[in-house]
Amino acid sequence: MTSDRWDVIVVGGGPAGGMAAWTAARVGLRTVLLEEHGEIGLPAHCSGKLSVHAFREFALPTSLARTSLRAATLYAPDGSAATVRRREIDSHVVDRDVFDRWLAEQAQAAGAELILGARARRGTRENGLIAVEADRRGQTLTVRAAVVIDAEGARTLLPETLGLPQRRVLIQGLQYEMDGLRLDAADTPELYFGREWAPGFFAWIMPLGPDSGRVGLCVDPRVTHRPPVYFLERLIAEHPVTSRRVRGARIVRKLVGRIPILGRRPSSYAPGLLVAGDAAGHVKATSGGGIYFSLVAGRLAAEAAGAILGGDAAALPRYEQAWRRRFGRELVFTTALRRTLNALPDPDLSRLIRSLAQNPPLRRTIEEHGDTQYQSRMLRPLLGQALHSWREIALAPPVLRAFVRGLFGIDQEPLPPGLEAEPRTIEVRAETSTHQS
Numbered sequence: 339m340t341s342d343r344w345d346v347i348v349v350g351g352g353p354a355g356g357m358a359a360w361t362a363a364r365v366g367l368r369t370v371l372l373e374e375h376g377e378i379g380l381p382a383h384c385s386g387k388l389s390v391h392a393f394r395e396f397a398l399p400t401s402l403a404r405t406s407l408r409a410a411t412l413y414a415p416d417g418s419a420a421t422v423r424r425r426e427i428d429s430h431v432v433d434r435d436v437f438d439r440w441l442a443e444q445a446q447a448a449g450a451e452l453i454l455g456a457r458a459r460r461g462t463r464e465n466g467l468i469a470v471e472a473d474r475r476g477q478t479l480t481v482r483a484a485v486v487i488d489a490e491g492a493r494t495l496l497p498e499t500l501g502l503p504q505r506r507v508l509i510q511g512l513q514y515e516m517d518g519l520r521l522d523a524a525d526t527p528e529l530y531f532g533r534e535w536a537p538g539f540f541a542w543i544m545p546l547g548p549d550s551g552r553v554g555l556c557v558d559p560r561v562t563h564r565p566p567v568y569f570l571e572r573l574i575a576e577h578p579v580t581s582r583r584v585r586g587a588r589i590v591r592k593l594v595g596r597i598p599i600l601g602r603r604p605s606s607y608a609p610g611l612l613v614a615g616d617a618a619g620h621v622k623a624t625s626g627g628g629i630y631f632s633l634v635a636g637r638l639a640a641e642a643a644g645a646i647l648g649g650d651a652a653a654l655p656r657y658e659q660a661w662r663r664r665f666g667r668e669l670v671f672t673t674a675l676r677r678t679l680n681a682l683p684d685p686d687l688s689r690l691i692r693s694l695a696q697n698p699p700l701r702r703t704i705e706e707h708g709d710t711q712y713q714s715r716m717l718r719p720l721l722g723q724a725l726h727s728w729r730e731i732a733l734a735p736p737v738l739r740a741f742v743r744g745l746f747g748i749d750q751e752p753l754p755p756g757l758e759a760e761p762r763t764i765e766v767r768a769e770t771s772t773h774q775s
């Protein structure tokens with residue numbers, strides 16, 4: 339029998355919510371975790387790249403990893419390519435359904451109660467508590483607690499009803515998980531840039547093994563009305579590299595999701611409420627990566643909840659200070675970089691990637707100092723290295739121009755003719771289709 343009175347209510351069973359519930363339960367708080375779906379982790383939406391920092395910090399078992407990544411190849415709009423390869427492993431790739439389930443199991447083992455199929459839709463304040471109403475099997479389930487941790491992901495319902503609206507740009511993602519891919523290396527994701535392939539973001543192949551991976555992209559709906567499926571089908575059929583990789587490959591499943599980037603980041607707390615993970619915009623705007631910061635924020639939110647329940651009201655603003663101290667700089671840096679990249683015309687982006695390919699010392703600098711989780715750490719060594727070469731200095735004016743345009747929000751070049759037109763419906767192919775091109 340589910341009680342209606344808890345110390346902490348956690349809404350959302352993703353990385354932020356799972357980690358929050360686990361942490362809260364571990365310190366003895368009576369914790370309930372509400373998840374709208376009938377199963378944790380499904381439907382999966384994410385590529386699953388997770389930094390080694392997360393594995394170390396949270397002692398995550400490496401058995402959760404499908405493969406490990408050391409390198410990345412960047413394909414420019416003009417087809418030139420640059421590969422950077424680190425000596426040590428940078429990240430592992432997980433299956434998010436398995437990963438999220440593992441987290442929820444840890445939370446349950448620590449004493450948290452998990453309620454599946456419960457979609458929180460409203461919070462109201464009553465006598466120092468928050469009452470959360472959730473739809474469950476056609477009925478209303480009401481649970482109450484002094485602290486609610488909102489970890490609903492990219493699209494939130496609850497904070498708005500408690501006076502904390504979260505507004506930001508949601509880019510739209512689609513991936514085909516495929517078997518039978520013709521990959522060069524299982525430790526090297528490939529990133530494909532260019533407005534005609536993935537306007538407002540980029541496309542990728544995230545390897546899962548020697549011949550399997552997630553082929554996907556995100557598009558920014560502010561620049562194109564066309565759905566991601568239009569661009570993904572086009573990438574697979576026409577991109578000179580991707581089309582070769584997928585020849586004869588089979589779609590195993592499709593993953594759909596949104597990423598909150600490039601918005602104002604309002605406060606992440608209100609009386610009795612802490613917001614964590616995608617719900618609070620804890621995502622790198624360059625790559626869309628948010629699992630690690632969601633885990634960090636989930637843990638910090640649960641620690642703050644414990645302090646609030648102990649009578650420490652200052653724990654609310656301290657939560658925001660704590661996550662900003664941990665990764666606020668990365669959010670600011672990657673937002674500036676994303677705006678700059680979006681404002682950079684394709685020919686300049688191609689020059690940038692070409693110059694990386696042709697400049698071994700520059701590549702070595704990235705290989706030594708690069709860390710996909712903490713991208714801002716690369717800025718100083720990279721600038722230092724770039725200043726040694728006339729070719730890189732020649733790139734400074736267009737990059738600075740793009741940076742300034744990005745600052746003023748003029749961060750999107752017009753699309754090539756035809757791509758901005760009204761959408762044409764494209765059938766999503768059957769789950770087991772084979773790609774021949």
Ligand SMILES: Cc1cc2nc3c(=O)[nH]c(=O)nc-3n(C[C@H](O)[C@H](O)[C@H](O)COP(=O)(O)OP(=O)(O)OC[C@H]3O[C@@H](n4cnc5c(N)ncnc54)[C@H](O)[C@@H]3O)c2cc1C
Pocket residue numbers: 349350351352353354355372373374375379383384385386387388456457458459489490491492493495496511512513554555556594595596597614615616617620621626627628629630632
């Ligand atoms: C295409 C794509 C690829 C990505 N690839 C990567 C990657 O490789 N690496 C990386 O680090 N990040 C990646 N991300 C981002 C990453 O998925 C998110 O940053 C991460 O999932 C955020 O975790 P979260 O717990 O905040 O939210 P979510 O994982 O979205 O979890 C939210 C949970 O809350 C539940 N929920 C929502 N609303 C309610 C409600 N009202 N009541 C009850 N339950 C609710 C949802 O069902 C869900 O289970 C990707 C995202 C997309 C879309």
